[in-house]
Amino acid sequence: MTFSFRTLLSILFISLIFSSSAFAQKFELVWSDEFNETELDESIWNPWEGTAYNNEWQYYTPREKNIYVEDGMLYLVGLRENYQGQPWTSARINTQGNFEFQYGKAEIRAKLPLGKGLWPAFWMLGSNIEDNQIGWPYSGEIDIMEYRGHLPYQTNGTIHFAAEAPEFPRTPNEDHRYIGQEYDLPSGSFSEDFHLYQFEWTDSVLVWSIDDVEFYRLTREEIEARTSYYPFDQPFYIILNLAIGGDFLGNQQPDETTPDRNEVIVDYVRIYQDTNKDPEVETGLGSSETVEPYDLIELSAEAADEDGSIEKVVFLMNENIIAVDSVAPYQATWRPGIDGCYDFQVKAYDNLNNMGSSTQETVFIVGTGCEKRAFNDEPQTFPGTLQFEHYDYGGLDNAYYDTSPDTNLGNNLGNEFRDTEAVDLIPDKNQEGNHLLTELEAGEWTTYQIEVTQSGIYDLELRAVGGSQSGRLDFMIDDEDLVYYTRLVARDGEPYISKTVTDVELTEGSYELKMDVVQDGNGLKPDRLKAILTESITSNESSRGIPSTVTLHQNYPNPFNPNTNISFSLDRPQHTHLSVYNSLGQHIKTLYSGTLTQGSHSFSFDASGYSSGIYYYQLTSSTGTWTRQMLLLK
Numbered sequence: 189m190t191f192s193f194r195t196l197l198s199i200l201f202i203s204l205i206f207s208s209s210a211f212a213q214k215f216e217l218v219w220s221d222e223f224n225e226t227e228l229d230e231s232i233w234n235p236w237e238g239t240a241y242n243n244e245w246q247y248y249t250p251r252e253k254n255i256y257v258e259d260g261m262l263y264l265v266g267l268r269e270n271y272q273g274q275p276w277t278s279a280r281i282n283t284q285g286n287f288e289f290q291y292g293k294a295e296i297r298a299k300l301p302l303g304k305g306l307w308p309a310f311w312m313l314g315s316n317i318e319d320n321q322i323g324w325p326y327s328g329e330i331d332i333m334e335y336r337g338h339l340p341y342q343t344n345g346t347i348h349f350a351a352e353a354p355e356f357p358r359t360p361n362e363d364h365r366y367i368g369q370e371y372d373l374p375s376g377s378f379s380e381d382f383h384l385y386q387f388e389w390t391d392s393v394l395v396w397s398i399d400d401v402e403f404y405r406l407t408r409e410e411i412e413a414r415t416s417y418y419p420f421d422q423p424f425y426i427i428l429n430l431a432i433g434g435d436f437l438g439n440q441q442p443d444e445t446t447p448d449r450n451e452v453i454v455d456y457v458r459i460y461q462d463t464n465k466d467p468e469v470e471t472g473l474g475s476s477e478t479v480e481p482y483d484l485i486e487l488s489a490e491a492a493d494e495d496g497s498i499e500k501v502v503f504l505m506n507e508n509i510i511a512v513d514s515v516a517p518y519q520a521t522w523r524p525g526i527d528g529c530y531d532f533q534v535k536a537y538d539n540l541n542n543m544g545s546s547t548q549e550t551v552f553i554v555g556t557g558c559e560k561r562a563f564n565d566e567p568q569t570f571p572g573t574l575q576f577e578h579y580d581y582g583g584l585d586n587a588y589y590d591t592s593p594d595t596n597l598g599n600n601l602g603n604e605f606r607d608t609e610a611v612d613l614i615p616d617k618n619q620e621g622n623h624l625l626t627e628l629e630a631g632e633w634t635t636y637q638i639e640v641t642q643s644g645i646y647d648l649e650l651r652a653v654g655g656s657q658s659g660r661l662d663f664m665i666d667d668e669d670l671v672y673y674t675r676l677v678a679r680d681g682e683p684y685i686s687k688t689v690t691d692v693e694l695t696e697g698s699y700e701l702k703m704d705v706v707q708d709g710n711g712l713k714p715d716r717l718k719a720i721l722t723e724s725i726t727s728n729e730s731s732r733g734i735p736s737t738v739t740l741h742q743n744y745p746n747p748f749n750p751n752t753n754i755s756f757s758l759d760r761p762q763h764t765h766l767s768v769y770n771s772l773g774q775h776i777k778t779l780y781s782g783t784l785t786q787g788s789h790s791f792s793f794d795a796s797g798y799s800s801g802i803y804y805y806q807l808t809s810s811t812g813t814w815t816r817q818m819l820l821l822k
Contacts, residue, residue: 292462583609612626693760767779
C-alpha cells in the first residue's frame, strides 16, 4: 500500500486532537514534612547507618552532628573526620515503610553545598526492592536531583532500570540501564540560594523541573523501548542524602580544597497528587453488535464530568478515530467496508484534558467477523489444488495481514469476489472465473485450513503471475517451515510461472497452512498451490510429522587449514544443496547438489586456494535453509 493523501490527513487530524499529550492536573497536597519540629520525625524518616555503594568515601551516621532540624530546616551535614574506617561522615534518610506513593508530584526546596567531591541527591526507589525476587535495578530508581559540588550550576535527572525481568542467577550490572538529562541554571549556582526540585509522575510520562521550569520529559514508550520490564508503575519511597566521593564524580574526588563541613539544607519535602476526577462516558451498547458491510451505523454517547466540563468526545474503531464531537448529544456515524471485528471505544476529555473511557467494551462484528474458519467452512484437501483467494475467514491479523486493511485494492480493478475483505484480489485475465492475489507487499500473509487425506511424499507446485522483479513466497504449516519459492519473476510470452518443490512429506491430518510474502516481486500475483502425491506412506511407515528434521552440524576441525569436514543429518530422503560462501556472501563452491538418503552425510571442503578469514556453509533442502560459520586460519 502506498502512503496516500488520506493517510496524511488522518495523521494530521489525530495530531491535532491529541496535541497536548499530558493532561493538566488538579494537584492537592497529600503529604509533607515542613521540618517545623525540633528534631527529625523518625516516624517518617529512617536514618541510614553504615557505608554505602558506588565507591563513596563517607560513613553515614544518625548522630545529631550529621543530621538535625533547626529553625524549620533539615540539615544533612558532611564532616571531614575518620570514623569507622572512612575519612568522612554524612547523613542519609529515607521513608521506606513509612511513606510511599505512586504517581503525583514531588517537590523539594533546598540549598546545596559547594565543593569538590560533594554528591547530594534527592531520589526514590521502588518499594519492592527488598523483595528477594527483585532487588536493584529491577525495582527501578528515580533520581529527582543529583548534583556534583564542582559543577555548582548543574544538576541531573535520571532513571535507572533493568533491560529485562530478574532471573536467577540475577545479573544486575549487565541488566542495568539508565536514561537522564542535565540541567544548567541560567544564572547563579545551586549553592547560593534555595531552589525547587520538582518531579511529576503519571502512568505515561515522567517530568523533571527546577523552579517551575521543565527541563526533561520522558514517556513510558521511550522507556519501554529500552526494557521489557517496566518498574515505574508501583509505589516508591523517598531518599535524601549527601554522599562524599564516589563514581558519579569521576576524577573530581574530595581533596584539600573540599570544605571540612558541608551542608544540604532542606526547607520542605511535599508530595501532591491529582484529585481531578475523570469524565464518565456511556454508549448504551452491549458487548457485541452484528452488522453488515456498508451499513451506516449511527453511534452516540453520554458523557459527564463531576468536577468540570466536557470539552470533546472522541469515537474510535480499533483505536482509529472515526469522529470527534464537542456538543451534546455526542454522535457519530460509521460505515464499515471490510469484514472483521472492530473494537469500539469512546473517550471523553474534560476541561483539564483528563480522559475517561466507556466502561462497556463493545465489538462490532461485520460480515464474516473474526472467527477463524476455512473458506466456505470446507478445508482444502491434499492431494488437491489450493486457490489462494480461498484464504480463511477471520479478518485482519487473524486470517490474514494486509497493509491496506480498510479496503480491497482490487475492487478498483474489476474485482467482485470477497470484495468486503481486505486481501487485494483481481480477476485473472488468463482464466475466466479465476482470481489472483495482487498489490502484494513484503510482510503480508494469508492462512488456509487444509486436510491431508493421505500420508506420503508430495510435489508442491506453485503457480503465479510473475512480476518485473524477483519475488519470494514462504510457506509454513502449523507454524513450522514447510517450503519456499524464490526467483518468482515473469517470463516473456508465458502467462504464468510455475515452480515445484519435490519430496515433501506430509502426514495425514488437519493443519493450518500460512503463506508469507517475503519479496513482492513488483507485481507478483500468486494463484494456487497444487499438492501432487508421488508416493504413499502408511502411518506405520511415516518417519516423521510435519515438517522434516534437518540438522546441520558445526564443521570439524574449526578453525581449519586447509581441509575441514561438513556434516548434516536428514530424517528422510530429500533433495539437498550444500554450498560455501565467503564473508561478502559470494558463492565460491558447491560441495553437493542432489538427492540424499535418510541418515548422516559428510562432505570435505578443501580451502587450499583461499585466503584466511570467515566463511559460511549453507545447506538447502526441500524444507528449508540452514547456515553456519567457519574460520580458515593459515
